[in-house]
Amino acid sequence: MSNNNYVKNLIESGMRIDNRKFDEFREIEIKTNIIDRAEGSSIIKIGNTQIIVGVKLSVGEPFPDTPDEGILIVNAEFSPAASPSFEAGPPDENAIELARVVDRAIRESHCIDLKKLCIVPKEKVWNINIDIQVIDFDGNLIDAACMGTVAALKTTKIPKYENDEVDYEHREGELPLVDLPIYVTIYKIGDKLFVDPTKEEEEAADARISIATIQDGKICAIQKGGTGYFTISEIERAIEMSIIIGENLRNLFKH
Amino acid sequence: MEESKLLIEDKNIVTPGDILAEGLDYLPSSGCYRTGNIIKSKYFGVVRIKNRYLSVIPLAGAYMPKSGDGVIAKISDIQTTFWICDINSPYDAILQIGEVAEEYIDLTRTDISSFFDIGDIIYAKILNVTKSKNILLTMKDYRARKLIGGRLIKVTPSKVPRIIGKEGSMIELIKNKTGCQIIVGQNGIVWFKGQNEALAAKVILMIEKEAHIPGLTDRVNAFLDKFSNIKGEKL
């Protein structure tokens, strides 16, 4: 059963179902290093949305066009437990979109210095596998997944590599993380723009635009989603919002 | 009050999103929509203006059933008391036994395939179309019947009025000059039977292709005369 019309009318009259302001996030809780066997990990909760991110490193061959750079691989899975509308099986288009959108922000922000992850040029580089597991769904997955990924990367340690073998039980270096890309997704109902929707608000929204910003307030990735439209001036407003909110969210990581 | 303005002329060709008129004096009929105080086209098609009413007749598209339309249908499945018919539309139509037989049918003794069997072609009338596109057919119309033998061709449903012509003038012309029996379904299926089936098919496809170009009747006439003359000489 959906509450779409109720939520739409409420938003258009300037209110939200949980009394938040349009630019206000729910409470965010991040824990890192929750999984010993993963080189980096985090669990993020934004309201009732919960995502676990694990980072695993392995050694592999580099891509021929970037022989001296490590490889970044992002995958996302929606656990069928997270929502009655999620189905078991291979990632669907929504999970694939989530993974690729997060991948773009991490890659395009150049927040990981991939050149430092080269072991032997043209032969051996570190592969960074980021796995995003949505375990409870209550809206705003892109922002949560990206923050969870950044949190996990921030605590990622590089395992020992000796005699062509990875010793996962001993870790030496830190992952060279030089920036903190943060997505803020702006949702639209009527002509109102708001952030961090609950599941009900997300279902009622016409469209969304996810804008990833980096430390100096520059934009590094954008993805528009949903069947509705944004006007050019709405996009400009959305960018202003995401720069300001993104800066506040980034402060969560600076300690 | 803002002045209303017509931005197109009758029979103009428009594309989706083209603005037909500004202001509230004009009204959108089929094939166009109002947004704010402007009327825009929904289709790639031809504009028709009737007083204050604007419409756009699409140059292509699937057949959308309307009640009262005469259609040519193919029986695609048989259930206990009704037939499921393919009417060349996104929606199947239902023909119930009560709309076929005048007298009482004892279903314990009758297999309704004795009336119409799978694959049979019928000319039927659309009785009703509901909002959720449930479509009922009826055979209780003087034109309705089973079509035995003959050939079928498909044309763009929106071109059917041109094939029929004003008060049936075009189709009468083709019938007379080819000697074929011809039935045109509003759903874009044309059935014909007779000696010059190939010629009839050719001319109908020509009308479909050139329906929007003026002087159609003259060209059809010339086309048919040319062929019947050749035929005449050979005989």
Next chain:
Amino acid sequence: MKEKEKLIINRKRLDGRDLYEMRKIEIQINPIKNSMGSAMFKFGKTWAIAATHGPRAAYPKWQQNPEFSILKTRYMMLPFSTWERSKPGISRRSIEISKVVNDALSNVIFLEDYPKTMIDVFIDIIEADASTRCAALNAASIALALAGVPLKDIVSSCSVGKIDGEIVLDIAGFEDNYGEVDCAVAMIPHEEKVLLLQMDGIVTKEEFKKMIMLAKEGCLKVYESQKTAIKQAFTNIIDIE
């Protein structure tokens, strides 16, 4: 790794274009006779063919929506479209692009006119020289109009980007590989309604504003060529310009 070559010399790009110049647009109407409506759209060497089938009864039946038609877009790059053969079939990339293209097209179709049905749009990229999703969308919206699907308007798309620090229109393959920013935009240009926007690469918000306004100009140009092509649907190949 190759040394980074200059992509703009004397304010001209490597293929001789000005910064705000689009590659040549070519449109062919109804190349696929078996579909309800089809179109080919080219930006220079980037070459897309879109074909639509439907509205037709939605199968499997549980997917039917009693109020709306379902739009199903499938975007695919053919194996020979790239320098290195791309694996046939649907990749993760094509699933994502199919989704964003589908969302953009859904916005303009009157899906409520055809309840319980589906409309299929199949897009093949014959050759890929960047901006393939833009060419795909342009071809698809022409194909839908030709198929007699009711539309609010025609969707037009083009790419913009930043190469060698300059904002440019219509990114070509080598610019995509070595440039700084690639941004695909689809809109109803005269209404400034943005239906698709995907950007990667680092820009300031001022640069972004410049980019989106340039994209609008580009889309306007595409829009005009799409409309001209549709109106000439009874002749065959039309070169615009």
